[in-house]
Amino acid sequence: MRTVPPKSAQRLIRCYYLAQEAQANGELYLTSRHIASLLGVDETQVRKDMATIHVEGVPKRGYPIDLLIERLEHLFGIHKERIAVLVGVGNLGKALMNYPRFFRYGVRIACAFERDPQKCFTSIGGVTIYPVEVMKEMVAVVKAEIGILAIPPHDAQEIATLLLEAGVKGIWNFSPVLLRVPAGVVLRNECLETGLVTLLYDLQKEEVTCNFSVEAMSSLS
């Protein structure tokens, strides 16, 4: 259970949400069929995933939700305390500073950094903003493991490098840029453009499929 395939991990993250919801509703078990239908995957695959993380099911009942949640939190390292710093207090940065849900996963934004002197030494969502000049020192002081990048693309690589030099282990990148990081560093790209392009592509694919159906139908008459 040390690691699971990336695709399984993605499914299991969504499984975690399902399990939390079901637990909140007072349910005790989830069947593979139920999970599969909500996730839009094959039910055999759900059973395989359960086997991978050593969650045993009960025939006729399903998989025990408490155990499932426990295993998933352990697998993903949820609740392990991690300190993050945020760079770039623009619109997106502000939104992230105000997002209360990260705390649920054990992640706390210790402080933020910004070039604009007007914003420095104010605070948003309980997070104080400092000038980027002191970033490197502060990261070491607060022992940040995660750097959140919400800055314009131009500066992103430079800031990322600084963060890594200061000891950050993972970068959560919201800038629309392909960062280069050394091996061993964790990089998660959250580029909005990528999401949008994927959506546009899927929309276009649907249209093509529809057109084909229409053509197929009209050629019948």
Added chain:
Amino acid sequence: MRTVPPKSAQRLIRCYYLAQEAQANGELYLTSRHIASLLGVDETQVRKDMATIHVEGVPKRGYPIDLLIERLEHLFGIHKERIAVLVGVGNLGKALMNYPRFFRYGVRIACAFERDPQKCFTSIGGVTIYPVEVMKEMVAVVKAEIGILAIPPHDAQEIATLLLEAGVKGIWNFSPVLLRVPAGVVLRNECLETGLVTLLYDLQKEEVTCNFSVEAMSSLS
């Protein structure tokens, strides 16, 4: 070239950014090796992807950037005009309304909707905010194809259903909830929590790998 495998699509989106950057630098060709190293994939795979989208390369030169960009924009449906509406003018919603880059992809946010009457009939980033009560009618009037959800999880499913009834074809969901949508509707989840959990998981994996190395090293002495 009508459709490419999802994994190829993800690589090609990142390729698109590279190509744009290279084009801006006045470069004319990109080699598969160069693309592969920046994307962190095998160079054979890049050549396969190029073949899939019918971009022919020149031995000793590489792949022509202009053609590559043209093909990718056509493949993804970039620049095709699409109208979007946004629901939920919280911190994240405001950030999205102020994000000027969507326009590059042909996407325009026509208007936004919000429950809070205080916010209604004001405007942010040039986008006017209306009460949710008029959402269904407005969506039809502006001919929106894309619905952007930036609302608390509780309402998300209800609002999504309303949007779809009003004729929206794709949903860009920023709420931390698993939406159920009928077949033929495009759903792109941009849930921040999922990104965070993936990051946490990768961090933890790195730690395990490190510990193993340390153990391996100490057992040698």
Added chain:
DNA sequence: TAGATTGTTAATCGATTAACAATC
């Protein structure tokens, strides 16, 4: 017991990588 559900092996499918010929 019958029926529903889990668990697991084997078969299929698709994606990645290796090898090498073709081309400029």
Added chain:
DNA sequence: TAGATTGTTAATCGATTAACAATC
């Protein structure tokens, strides 16, 4: 021509699905 790079087939690898036995 020599060398670098593309293009493509075959081999490998991993992920998904099918089939069915095991279990409550």
